[in-house]
Amino acid sequence: MTEPEHPLPSPETPADPDTSADPGVRPEAGAAEGPEPPGGPDAFSVVLGNATLLGLGYLLVRRPRRALAAAGAALALVALIALFPHVTAWRVLLGLVWAGTVVHAWWLTRRPGGTPAPAPGGAAPPRWRTRVLTGSCVLLVALAWLRLDAWAITRDAGAAHTAGDCDRALASLRWLLPAHGIAHGPAADRGVQQRQACELLAAALSDPDPSSAAEKLERYLSGPGALWDGAGPERAELLLGTVVARAREQEAAGEALGGHGPAVAAVEDAFTQLARTLEDAPGQSGRVGAVAESFLSSLDGMAPCRAREIDGWLLAQDWEDPALARVMEPQAEQAPVRMFDCAEALASVRPEEGAGAHQEFLAAHPEHPLAARSAESLIATEEYCAHPAAFPAAPAYEGEGPHAMRVSGLDPEEYGFPDSWRAGTVEETVLVVCVQGPERGSFQRTCAYEPGEDQLLLPFSGSTDVDFYASAFTLQAYELRSGEPVEEYTEEIGDPCPEELEYESYFLDIVPGEYDSDYSAADVRGMFDRLMD
Numbered sequence: 274m275t276e277p278e279h280p281l282p283s284p285e286t287p288a289d290p291d292t293s294a295d296p297g298v299r300p301e302a303g304a305a306e307g308p309e310p311p312g313g314p315d316a317f318s319v320v321l322g323n324a325t326l327l328g329l330g331y332l333l334v335r336r337p338r339r340a341l342a343a344a345g346a347a348l349a350l351v352a353l354i355a356l357f358p359h360v361t362a363w364r365v366l367l368g369l370v371w372a373g374t375v376v377h378a379w380w381l382t383r384r385p386g387g388t389p390a391p392a393p394g395g396a397a398p399p400r401w402r403t404r405v406l407t408g409s410c411v412l413l414v415a416l417a418w419l420r421l422d423a424w425a426i427t428r429d430a431g432a433a434h435t436a437g438d439c440d441r442a443l444a445s446l447r448w449l450l451p452a453h454g455i456a457h458g459p460a461a462d463r464g465v466q467q468r469q470a471c472e473l474l475a476a477a478l479s480d481p482d483p484s485s486a487a488e489k490l491e492r493y494l495s496g497p498g499a500l501w502d503g504a505g506p507e508r509a510e511l512l513l514g515t516v517v518a519r520a521r522e523q524e525a526a527g528e529a530l531g532g533h534g535p536a537v538a539a540v541e542d543a544f545t546q547l548a549r550t551l552e553d554a555p556g557q558s559g560r561v562g563a564v565a566e567s568f569l570s571s572l573d574g575m576a577p578c579r580a581r582e583i584d585g586w587l588l589a590q591d592w593e594d595p596a597l598a599r600v601m602e603p604q605a606e607q608a609p610v611r612m613f614d615c616a617e618a619l620a621s622v623r624p625e626e627g628a629g630a631h632q633e634f635l636a637a638h639p640e641h642p643l644a645a646r647s648a649e650s651l652i653a654t655e656e657y658c659a660h661p662a663a664f665p666a667a668p669a670y671e672g673e674g675p676h677a678m679r680v681s682g683l684d685p686e687e688y689g690f691p692d693s694w695r696a697g698t699v700e701e702t703v704l705v706v707c708v709q710g711p712e713r714g715s716f717q718r719t720c721a722y723e724p725g726e727d728q729l730l731l732p733f734s735g736s737t738d739v740d741f742y743a744s745a746f747t748l749q750a751y752e753l754r755s756g757e758p759v760e761e762y763t764e765e766i767g768d769p770c771p772e773e774l775e776y777e778s779y780f781l782d783i784v785p786g787e788y789d790s791d792y793s794a795a796d797v798r799g800m801f802d803r804l805m806d
Contacts (some may be wrong), residue, residue, distance in 0.1 A: 430443075439474050469496070509564055513543045537582055578618060612637070628660040635662035678750075683708045742767075
């Protein structure tokens with residue numbers, strides 16, 4: 274029996290598709306083999322997938338549990354970084370997790386059997402497609418991470434900055450990189466502004482020079498990144514502190530009543546800053562009140578003349594905000610006391626300036642309990658007529674006399690003024706009279722005098738002619754109750770040509786050619802008759 278030329282393959286031997294299609298063709302030795310069946314995912318795609326921190330590499334090698342664990346750990350650390358960007362430990366741990374998953378993915382692809390074959394009957398996608406998709410995931414995750422990180426950094430830094438904790442804010446902002454600006458430009462710009470503002474604020478708070486610190490805080494407040502509402506009260510406190518320190522330095526140098534006064538401009542700047550803070554940040558009312566109260570209490574320990582100028586400015590303001598108005602209420606009671614003390618201190622060393630200060634006190638506080646003492650001190654300076662002031666508690670200048678008066682310029686006791694003319698206290702004083710003189714008045718007459726034994730005469734003369742002049746006194750009278758002038762006049766007194774002429778001479782005893790007429794106590798009292806009627 275003849276065998277067939279091409280026997281059929283046995284069931285145990287698989288048929289070669291190439292040879293079964295064309296029985297006349299056989300493979301030649303050394304001919305190129307066809308492409309190998311596609312295997313599992315390549316190592317690059319697996320490593321790149323784990324670099325996304327989402328565990329995509331584990332999913333490519335069919336390890337879903339590890340993928341879930343890696344993604345969960347990464348997301349938990351990302352959440353912690355978002356909540357606490359200033360904590361370095363979370364960033365370090367996230368870096369370790371990322372490095373560990375990437376290294377582990379590489380190790381899995383290097384193990385024999387580490388990457389599974391494709392499912393039976395399925396064809397794996399081309400490697401370029403897997404790599405493009407995985408790379409896109411990496412870029413998207415990196416972009417999302419940078420945007421989230423920029424938002425978290427600026428949010429945490431802003432919260433810390435607003436609370437005045439610039440150390441924490443700077444600790445967060447140090448992680449802000451140029452890459453964050455690419456992913457989230459507005460947040461990065463805010464972060465840069467906050468960093469600059471916080472650095473300036475930290476420099477101001479650590480500056481030992483109050484003036485320099487206040488200047489830095491002013492620049493901080495005018496900048497776009499300022500967030501701390503407490504900077505305004507802090508700057509005001511520094512400005513007020515320089516005023517107090519300057520006043521103490523002047524007192525130590527013995528300049529409590531002289532030199533340059535307290536910097537009212539600095540006080541005005543400080544309280545303007547406090548008022549602005551209350552407008553912009555009402556929640557700072559407690560801090561504003563504490564700064565103002567602390568400064569006002571320091572005025573009690575300051576030399577009264579140093580505090581007087583500040584008191585004058587403070588009391589002249591209209592404090593609308595309740596926080597400042599409440600603090601200023603005690604000032605209305607303390608300021609007059611300091612004003613009086615300053616006038617007393619000035620009157621003891623510089624009567625004219627003291628009189629001016631008492632005049633200001635009586636004009637501002639005529640009903641104050643210290644007004645009587647102030648009026649008494651003003652009269653005692655003998656400068657009342659140059660600085661007249663009203664004392665409403667004094668009796669009025671009206672009705673029949675006599676009218677009790679206080680006289681400056683001469684001693685009423687020396688000239689025998691009656692008690693009814695003389696006031697003992699300011700509450701009894703009707704008039705304050707200032708006397709200027711005596712000065713040479715008008716010519717009265719000429720009298721001839723024979724010389725004495727030892728006196729010298731001009732040649733060929735047997736007597737000496739002497740011209741007599743009256744003594745002139747100018748009187749200014751003010752009503753103490755109103756401080757208004759009542760009378761101002763000049764009186765001339767003196768009796769010429771006495772029987773004997775008394776005079777003083779030096780070296781040579783020569784009879785004077787001119788002489789101011791002598792006057793009596795009665796003549797002096799007569800000058801006041803028109804005031805007593």
